[in-house]
Amino acid sequence: MTMVNLVRFFVCGKQLDSLTAVFRTIRHYHFNSSQTSKIPDPFASVHSAGRNIVAVFWDLDNKPPRSVSPFDAAIRLKKAAESFGAVRYKIAYANQHSFDYVPPVIRVHRRDRKALNQLENKGIVKPVDPYICRVCGRKFYNNEKLINHFKQIHESEHKKRVSQIESAKGSQRVKLVGKYSMKMEKYNNAARDILTPKVGYGLGDELKRAGYWVSVVSNKPQAADVALRNHMVDMMDRRQMECLILVSDDSDFVEVLKEARLRCLKTVVVGDSNDGALKRVSDAAFSWQEIIMGKAKKEAVSVVGRWKDSDILRRLEWTYNYERERKLYGSCSEDDDQNDDLNVTNITTDEIKMDQSRAWWKLDSDSDDAASF
Numbered sequence: 339m340t341m342v343n344l345v346r347f348f349v350c351g352k353q354l355d356s357l358t359a360v361f362r363t364i365r366h367y368h369f370n371s372s373q374t375s376k377i378p379d380p381f382a383s384v385h386s387a388g389r390n391i392v393a394v395f396w397d398l399d400n401k402p403p404r405s406v407s408p409f410d411a412a413i414r415l416k417k418a419a420e421s422f423g424a425v426r427y428k429i430a431y432a433n434q435h436s437f438d439y440v441p442p443v444i445r446v447h448r449r450d451r452k453a454l455n456q457l458e459n460k461g462i463v464k465p466v467d468p469y470i471c472r473v474c475g476r477k478f479y480n481n482e483k484l485i486n487h488f489k490q491i492h493e494s495e496h497k498k499r500v501s502q503i504e505s506a507k508g509s510q511r512v513k514l515v516g517k518y519s520m521k522m523e524k525y526n527n528a529a530r531d532i533l534t535p536k537v538g539y540g541l542g543d544e545l546k547r548a549g550y551w552v553s554v555v556s557n558k559p560q561a562a563d564v565a566l567r568n569h570m571v572d573m574m575d576r577r578q579m580e581c582l583i584l585v586s587d588d589s590d591f592v593e594v595l596k597e598a599r600l601r602c603l604k605t606v607v608v609g610d611s612n613d614g615a616l617k618r619v620s621d622a623a624f625s626w627q628e629i630i631m632g633k634a635k636k637e638a639v640s641v642v643g644r645w646k647d648s649d650i651l652r653r654l655e656w657t658y659n660y661e662r663e664r665k666l667y668g669s670c671s672e673d674d675d676q677n678d679d680l681n682v683t684n685i686t687t688d689e690i691k692m693d694q695s696r697a698w699w700k701l702d703s704d705s706d707d708a709a710s711f
Contacts, residue, residue, distance in 0.1 A: 390423030390604060390645075393579035395570055396550070397586035398432030398541070399562045401609065404441050406630055408541050412548035415585065415608070418629050421638030422581050422606060427573070428550040431566040433557045437538045444539045455482050472528035488532050496525045563590050570594050574601055583608065585626075589615040604645055608634075621645070 394415065403411035412428075419425045457463040458480050468477040469484040473492045478484040499518045506514050530540070542552045555561040571594065573579055582598050584591060587609040595605050596619055607620040608629055617623035622641045624634040 390580040391578070392419050392423040392425045392581045392583060393427035393570075393573060394419050394425060394429065394550075394583045395566055395585065396428075396430040397562065397566055397584070397588060397591075398430050398436050400586045400588045401626065402432075402436060402439075402441075402541070404443070405626070408539075408544035409548050411630065412545050412550055414632070415629055416548065418608075418624070418632075418634045418638065419583050419606075421635050422583070422604070422642060427579065428548075429566075429569060430545055430550050430552045431555060431562045431569070432541075432552075433555050433562050435557055436562075437542050437554065440539050448534065451481075455480075458482070472531070473524055485532060488528070492525055492528070493533075496522065496529075560590070563588060567591065567594055571597070574598060574603065580604065581606065584616065584620075585609070587611045587614050587616065591616060592619055595619045606641075 396415075405411075406414075416425060416428065419428075454463065458465070459482060465479060465481075468479050469481055470477055471484060471488060471492075473488070476487065478487065499514075499522060503511060503514045503518065535543075542554070545552050553565065555565050567590070570582065570584075574582075574597070581604040582595075583606045584595065585608040592615050595607070595616060598605050599619070599621070605620040605622075607614075607616045607623045608626060609616060609623070610626050611617070614623075622638075624637070628634040628637075
């Protein structure tokens, strides 16, 4: 059917309400007529098989990132988790004290930076390369001047944008978000390196930037452990994951891992305790150093291979289930059993003697042939 006939069919038949729909159909016909039909992949089921749905649970109170920055640690943990399957959930729990805490390494770096700023203000030290503002591109040979410039101009502009977005509603708010999205992203990237967080060292913001869902609980003892444990059990009840990765050394999660294994879930523990209770009940265990160095990502291939082999062997195992066999094939009734007992008792003694006189290796047909001769 040509395009002219197609137009005549739709217009004369009055099957479309407007010419816009006709032209939309013509456009679809024009761009798709020369395309060949998509050949289905015969190995699609094979390629998709074995991809476990992975959920990462991070106990920040017990295992905060210390050797590297929070963003780098979160990204490397995510890459290691992707080796076990499709990572759909990345969850982190901590109380407010964990976000307020500043590691010693960060404290030393801030103290050194403050001393260097004082030397630059006195003119004793001059940087080789100038400090560049990543928002407007201006150059400064004094770090404090860059910070003052950023606060006075760019930070105030950012606050105005945020207030405009918060005061707007409906479609106007959507337009403002789209209008200022690039500028706000550029500001956030620059502020991360220039401004010092007022509280903590930006742990929550860095994890959120890496794609983690971060939850802050109360400062009561074991509040984060209880919330994390409940979240894990809830997801197991909903069957939202097939592989559970726990970042912690806390032995309070032993029962949760045992429950996960009883439900046929794969379990992986990331912790620094070599002989910890969590590693003894998990399917695989890695240290935090192995995650940072990328060693866990390489070893995950062999771990997943063992999981696949065990799944295949489990499918090949056969067990007799009486109730299932009875439902499928039925069972002999009591009347049949009584009839079988009657048939057995009706055998005469002559038949028994005849069977005893015949050799064990002779068949009934052989005895009949001999009688005929």
